[in-house]
Amino acid sequence: MKEFDELVKLEKVLERIEPFGSVEKLATVDHGGQTFPIYGLRIGAAEKRLPTFGLFGGVHGLEKIGSQLVTAYIDYLANQLSWDASLVDLFQKSRLVSIPMVNPVGVYFNRRSNGNGVDIMRNGPIDAEVVPEKPSLVSGHGIGPWLPWYRGRDEMEVETQTLTDFVRRELFASEMSLSLDIHSGFGFRDRLWYPYSKSKEKFPLFDQAIDFKKLLKKSIPYHVYKVEQQSDSYLIQGDPWDYLFEEHYSVNQGKSIYIPWTLEMGSWLWVRKNPKQLLSYKGIFNPMVPHRFNRVMRRHRPLLELFQKAVFNNRSWSVV
Numbered sequence: 001m002k003e004f005d006e007l008v009k010l011e012k013v014l015e016r017i018e019p020f021g022s023v024e025k026l027a028t029v030d031h032g033g034q035t036f037p038i039y040g041l042r043i044g045a046a047e048k049r050l051p052t053f054g055l056f057g058g059v060h061g062l063e064k065i066g067s068q069l070v071t072a073y074i075d076y077l078a079n080q081l082s083w084d085a086s087l088v089d090l091f092q093k094s095r096l097v098s099i100p101m102v103n104p105v106g107v108y109f110n111r112r113s114n115g116n117g118v119d120i121m122r123n124g125p126i127d128a129e130v131v132p133e134k135p136s137l138v139s140g141h142g143i144g145p146w147l148p149w150y151r152g153r154d155e156m157e158v159e160t161q162t163l164t165d166f167v168r169r170e171l172f173a174s175e176m177s178l179s180l181d182i183h184s185g186f187g188f189r190d191r192l193w194y195p196y197s198k199s200k201e202k203f204p205l206f207d208q209a210i211d212f213k214k215l216l217k218k219s220i221p222y223h224v225y226k227v228e229q230q231s232d233s234y235l236i237q238g239d240p241w242d243y244l245f246e247e248h249y250s251v252n253q254g255k256s257i258y259i260p261w262t263l264e265m266g267s268w269l270w271v272r273k274n275p276k277q278l279l280s281y282k283g284i285f286n287p288m289v290p291h292r293f294n295r296v297m298r299r300h301r302p303l304l305e306l307f308q309k310a311v312f313n314n315r316s317w318s319v320v
């Protein structure tokens with residue numbers, strides 16, 4: 001087995017962060033005679049009612065940068081929590097929960113899908129309102145695992161089940177929770193999406209999403225993100241985040257808030273500066289030059305910090 005650099009790094013970081021919360025192996029995925037762990041962690045208070053930020057990466061294995069960004073951020077928090085009393089205080093009254101690498105088989109083999117060829121982001125039991133005259137493979141399909149964006153069969157995959165169980169358990173009981181799932185894709189802009197991806201219909205918590213957009217503008221002036229409903233970019237079948245949002249909203253009706261956000265880092269930003277990346281499939285989705293990797297880490301840290309502060313201070317900016 002070739003070295004699994006991302007997992008080795010992640011396990012080191014999990015050891016460092018464990019004293020500030022808890023770490024658990026949520027599931028294992030068997031593939032080709034090997035076993036891959038899916039880890040979950042919590043930083044801060046155990047009490048689930050408290051404001052909670054959920055951070056996710058590595059859903060699409062090829063987009064390694066997402067998982068690396070989450071891992072680097074947790075490492076950074078382990079450093080900061082060792083000396084910053086105000087941060088320790090923040091985490092006594094709020095929580096961060098995370099699965100840094102949702103799809104370890106995909107990350108290891110540099111592929112978008114999981115070991116069964118299923119796209120986790122198309123594997124939720126929810127259908128989109130796709131216009132039939134314009135079927136799109138990218139939106140998700142049931143043709144077969146040899147094509148990307150395959151939705152899988154009737155049952156959810158281990159990775160999707162683990163993700164949805166974790167979100168239900170760790171985020172649904174909170175008075176205010178936001179989550180962020182980090183991807184990288186084609187495009188020049190870094191896009192920050194709120195639901196829906198299944199429909200162009202107005203998102204029920206649109207007002208709260210726009211409040212967050214205003215908070216972002218106020219807190220990070222000249223920020224780089226294009227904030228929009230995901231369906232403004234494209235429609236998706238079986239998006240687990242839409243599925244989870246609907247489930248939470250149907251019970252809570254906005255009395256407690258849960259909004260799953262998605263960050264899609266525009267990878268053409270990297271390709272434009274280093275056209276050689278076009279020769280490498282991996283390179284299209286990931287910055288290859290070390291200083292550029294470091295810049296991506298720095299570029300998004302203020303956003304991650306804002307999410308944590310936003311859940312903690314939700315009464316002062318949100319129209320709940």
Ligand SMILES: [Zn+2]
Pocket residue numbers: 060063183184185
């Ligand atoms: Zn992705």
